[in-house]
Amino acid sequence: MNATFKDSIAEPSRRAFIKGGVAGGFLLAFHVPVFGGINEPNQPADDTNGKFAPNAFIRIDKAGKTTLVMPQVEMGQGVYTSVAMILAEELDADYSQVTLEHAPPNDKAYGNPTFGIQVTGNSNSIRAFWKPLRTAGASARAMLIQAAAKQWKVDPSGCAASDGKVTHGASNRTLSYAALADAASKETPPKDPPLKDPKQFKLIGKPQKRFDTPSKVDGSAVYGIDAMLPGMKFATIMASPVFGGKVSKVDDTAAKQIPGMQLVIALDDMVAVIGDHFWAAKSGLDALKITWDHGPNATVSNDAIWKHLRDESAKDGVIAKSVGDVKKAFESGEKFHAVYELPFLAHATMEPMNCTVQLKPDGGCEIWLGTQVISRVQQTVAKLLGVSDDKVIVHNHLIGGGFGRRLEPDMALKAVRVAQRLNGEPVKVVWSREEDMRQDVYRPVYRDEISATVSDGKIAGWRYKISGSSVIARWLPPAFQKGIDIDSIDCAVDQPYDFPNLEVQYMRVEPPAVPTGFWRGVGPNNNVFAIECFIDEVAKKLNKDPIAFRKSMLDKGPRFKAVLDLVAQKSAWGQPLGKRVGRGVCLQPAFGSFIATVIEAEVDEQGEVLLRKVNCAVDAGIVVNPDTVVAQLQGGIIFGLTAALYGEVTIDGGRVQQSNFHNYRMLRIDQIPSIDVHIVHSGEAPGGIGETGATAGPPALRNAIFAATGIPLRRLPIDLDVLAGRKQPWV
Amino acid sequence: MSQRQLKINGEDKTVDVPDNMPLLWVLRDVLGMTGTKYGCGIAQCGACTVHLDGRAIRSCQMPVSAVGSRAITTIEGIGKTPTGARIQKAWLDEEVVQCGYCQSGQIMSASALLATTPKPDDADINAAMAGNICRCGTYVRIRAAIKRAAEGEQPT
Ligand code: FES
Numbered sequence: 062m063n064a065t066f067k068d069s070i071a072e073p074s075r076r077a078f079i080k081g082g083v084a085g086g087f088l089l090a091f092h093v094p095v096f097g098g099i100n101e102p103n104q105p106a107d108d109t110n111g112k113f114a115p116n117a118f119i120r121i122d123k124a125g126k127t128t129l130v131m132p133q134v135e136m137g138q139g140v141y142t143s144v145a146m147i148l149a150e151e152l153d154a155d156y157s158q159v160t161l162e163h164a165p166p167n168d169k170a171y172g173n174p175t176f177g178i179q180v181t182g183n184s185n186s187i188r189a190f191w192k193p194l195r196t197a198g199a200s201a202r203a204m205l206i207q208a209a210a211k212q213w214k215v216d217p218s219g220c221a222a223s224d225g226k227v228t229h230g231a232s233n234r235t236l237s238y239a240a241l242a243d244a245a246s247k248e249t250p251p252k253d254p255p256l257k258d259p260k261q262f263k264l265i266g267k268p269q270k271r272f273d274t275p276s277k278v279d280g281s282a283v284y285g286i287d288a289m290l291p292g293m294k295f296a297t298i299m300a301s302p303v304f305g306g307k308v309s310k311v312d313d314t315a316a317k318q319i320p321g322m323q324l325v326i327a328l329d330d331m332v333a334v335i336g337d338h339f340w341a342a343k344s345g346l347d348a349l350k351i352t353w354d355h356g357p358n359a360t361v362s363n364d365a366i367w368k369h370l371r372d373e374s375a376k377d378g379v380i381a382k383s384v385g386d387v388k389k390a391f392e393s394g395e396k397f398h399a400v401y402e403l404p405f406l407a408h409a410t411m412e413p414m415n416c417t418v419q420l421k422p423d424g425g426c427e428i429w430l431g432t433q434v435i436s437r438v439q440q441t442v443a444k445l446l447g448v449s450d451d452k453v454i455v456h457n458h459l460i461g462g463g464f465g466r467r468l469e470p471d472m473a474l475k476a477v478r479v480a481q482r483l484n485g486e487p488v489k490v491v492w493s494r495e496e497d498m499r500q501d502v503y504r505p506v507y508r509d510e511i512s513a514t515v516s517d518g519k520i521a522g523w524r525y526k527i528s529g530s531s532v533i534a535r536w537l538p539p540a541f542q543k544g545i546d547i548d549s550i551d552c553a554v555d556q557p558y559d560f561p562n563l564e565v566q567y568m569r570v571e572p573p574a575v576p577t578g579f580w581r582g583v584g585p586n587n588n589v590f591a592i593e594c595f596i597d598e599v600a601k602k603l604n605k606d607p608i609a610f611r612k613s614m615l616d617k618g619p620r621f622k623a624v625l626d627l628v629a630q631k632s633a634w635g636q637p638l639g640k641r642v643g644r645g646v647c648l649q650p651a652f653g654s655f656i657a658t659v660i661e662a663e664v665d666e667q668g669e670v671l672l673r674k675v676n677c678a679v680d681a682g683i684v685v686n687p688d689t690v691v692a693q694l695q696g697g698i699i700f701g702l703t704a705a706l707y708g709e710v711t712i713d714g715g716r717v718q719q720s721n722f723h724n725y726r727m728l729r730i731d732q733i734p735s736i737d738v739h740i741v742h743s744g745e746a747p748g749g750i751g752e753t754g755a756t757a758g759p760p761a762l763r764n765a766i767f768a769a770t771g772i773p774l775r776r777l778p779i780d781l782d783v784l785a786g787r788k789q790p791w792v
Numbered sequence: 793m794s795q796r797q798l799k800i801n802g803e804d805k806t807v808d809v810p811d812n813m814p815l816l817w818v819l820r821d822v823l824g825m826t827g828t829k830y831g832c833g834i835a836q837c838g839a840c841t842v843h844l845d846g847r848a849i850r851s852c853q854m855p856v857s858a859v860g861s862r863a864i865t866t867i868e869g870i871g872k873t874p875t876g877a878r879i880q881k882a883w884l885d886e887e888v889v890q891c892g893y894c895q896s897g898q899i900m901s902a903s904a905l906l907a908t909t910p911k912p913d914d915a916d917i918n919a920a921m922a923g924n925i926c927r928c929g930t931y932v933r934i935r936a937a938i939k940r941a942a943e944g945e946q947p948t
């Protein structure tokens with residue numbers, strides 16, 4: 062029996078490998094570039110042998126195959142396509158023929174210029190890599206042109222490149238990049254290669270089909286969770302549900318009866334079950350009787366967490382920014398004050414956490430997963446194993462949702478610890494959805510206090526205090542300086558309005574027990590929410606139109622005014638609406654993009670919120686792939702609205718109470734309104750987009766509800782009982 | 793454990809697995825057909841959607857013993873059906889996909905809808921698709937792609 066079973070595993074596994082190679086043929090059928098080389102485990106990730114490899118990003122072999130190495134990972138944000146477009150634009154490659162490859166772990170070659178390490182996050186791929194990628198492409202093009210000119214014995218200035226060829230117009234001669242690859246390798250890269258004038262762009266700014274899409278509609282795309290190795294075992298884990306707890310005793314009597322269950326592994330803080338397949342492992346885990354030593358966090362509750370945050374936030378914070386004389390400003394004018402609070406949130410990426418590991422006889426290992434931080438995974442695993450970094454080979458994959466969750470290496474470390482208890486067999490560790498939700502790093506709880514004084518109808522003094530966990534202090538300690546978390550104050554210190562006197566304070570408050578992490582939209586989510594809610598409350602008290610009030614304080618922000626005007630026009634701002642229907646606006650400077658969003662929503666007598674229409678105007682400077690900007694805003698807004706309506710992780714007895722999509726809800730298609738995105742082409746430097754929608758949704762919806770009902774909600778998620786009048790609003 | 797025959801995408805497969813093992817894990821972990829995805833395991837997300845005799849079902853809730861002789865179609869085989877091919881093409885034309893993890897399930901639900909309801913209205917789409925979560929929020933384009941596929945010609 063067992064032998065038959067093993068055979069049936071090994072055979073399809075081999076087929077699964079081949080599948081990666083076959084996928085290319087399908088792609089060609091759709092006339093988009095080949096997207097190969099992503100998941101073949103034995104392929105050297107950065108093979109420059111015999112190729113023209115002028116820099117870390119470009120490889121051209123003698124057959125003309127042009128490979129572009131992707132320093133940033135594809136999580137659905139379309140970055141592969143945008144990066145390829147930028148490289149191919151300046152390289153003048155034949156875009157229809159390029160092949161993409163994930164970058165291997167190498168901070169020096171592929172480090173994100175903003176962080177110095179390999180990170181895909183902070184919506185900064187295009188901002189950070191815009192110049193380096195263009196330069197890489199232009200430099201390679203110059204070398205190819207030089208090589209051709211030498212061969213023809215002509216002046217390089219008389220040669221031009223396009224579509225993977227160099228042409229000398231005067232003599233009507235042409236050489237392909239393939240033919241030039243060898244000679245170009247011997248050229249010295251120019252120091253400051255001239256970049257194209259944006260007016261000459263052939264690819265950038267024109268909508269391009271995405272590279273990664275075809276394989277995602279026929280099931281051939283390979284995510285980390287799809288890794289298959291011959292002889293692989295399947296595992297699932299359960300870490301102490303109380304944060305910081307330990308395993309005390311495991312009774313596996315019942316688990317042993319589960320067919321296909323192979324082994325129970327009790328580690329210090331978690332239990333793993335190995336099986337013939339995930340189902341056997343999961344059934345085995347469910348059948349275990351685990352006694353936990355809950356440790357010191359067993360009594361931590363939601364109430365205690367909020368009390369702690371409120372008490373701490375009453376203390377003086379660190380001044381992050383100070384303009385004018387705030388104290389003097391508050392001596393006159395009409396005073397306003399409000400406090401806003403935001404809950405813990407889970408990432409709930411659609412692909413649950415997972416990692417496949419094979420330990421090697423040399424003490425190192427090979428790893429298959431999808432990560433936003435490939436070099437950090439390599440380094441932390443090497444440290445755990447006590448080997449040098451190069452002994453850890455990491456195969457990165459397409460990512461079934463990042464949202465900041467895959468900026469952590471924990472899933473790799475846990476999988477390696479499980480593998481250490483096996484005899485060298487490869488093991489795929491897949492977390493159940495429940496485990497994924499309960500062992501997340503959570504978007505921190507925040508408390509934001511704002512005071513303002515108004516003179517002559519404008520805000521003359523502004524005080525803003527942010528209290529919450531510093532993810533930066535844990536994740537990138539050198540960036541946490543003088544008690545200030547640069548992410549937590551993002552969009553607070555650089556808020557859009559002309560406040561003559563302003564003070565921003567930051568107060569780091571770490572919640573007891575609960576680990577915190579980056580969550581799509583990071584600091585701006587919190588700050589834009591508080592600021593934009595507050596502006597609406599002031600506008601209402603002053604009896605001013607929310608958009609007109611904002612514009613009156615934007616004399617120094619023409620790009621902000623432009624997006625507000627556009628969104629006002631597109632959303633029919635000011636046109637009458639029915640009873641309990643309202644429009645709400647949000648203006649934001651986040652991630653280097655200028656965005657104004659208007660949501661139209663209805664609140665019924667039961668407090669149910671009906672989303673009716675979303676309009677969004679965006680000035681993200683030079684846009685590489687316009688369709689990606691639209692898609693990211695549409696999706697990001699839904700991501701943000703999901704959080705506004707439902708998102709809250711609560712803690713009881715030191716553990717997360719939510720477990721799956723039935724009690725951590727998601728918006729579904731039947732609730733989704735039209736979402737129209739309008740791009741302003743300002744020609745300025747590119748801005749970030751991936752997280753902006755998550756920031757835009759909640760304040761715009763909250764302000765729409767404020768307009769519809771007059772209720773100024775100051776906490777998220779939106780409380781239907783308050784909207785139905787069954788409960789007093791929180792203040 | 794018992795040997796059983798499954799008909800998947802027109803091919804016969806023999807597997808030897810526990811009776812109560814959900815079809816999802818038979819497909820993914822035993823047969824290596826990883827296009828069908830795990831998202832929740834409790835019929836909340838639709839990532840695991842496949843067809844049994846053309847009807848969309850959640851394979852995470854379908855014990856393999858309950859499949860019987862019904863024909864299983866997965867994302868790997870849906871392109872061979874006329875509606876499946878039309879849906880896939882519409883998905884590319886509308887550039888629906890983001891991370892893509894939910895999209896196997898979305899496409900399976902959408903093609904089952906179109907097979908029974910060639911011209912679905914918004915209510916039909918809501919009813920057929922509300923069981924499929926997309927964390928990336930591609931819903932606007934999913935709706936557009938279904939309508940496009942319903943309008944579209946049969947691919948040649
Ligand atoms: S995995 Fe089956 S519905 Fe979610």
Ligand code: FES
Nearest residue numbers: 891892894927928
């Ligand atoms: S495309 Fe990412 S979950 Fe749907």
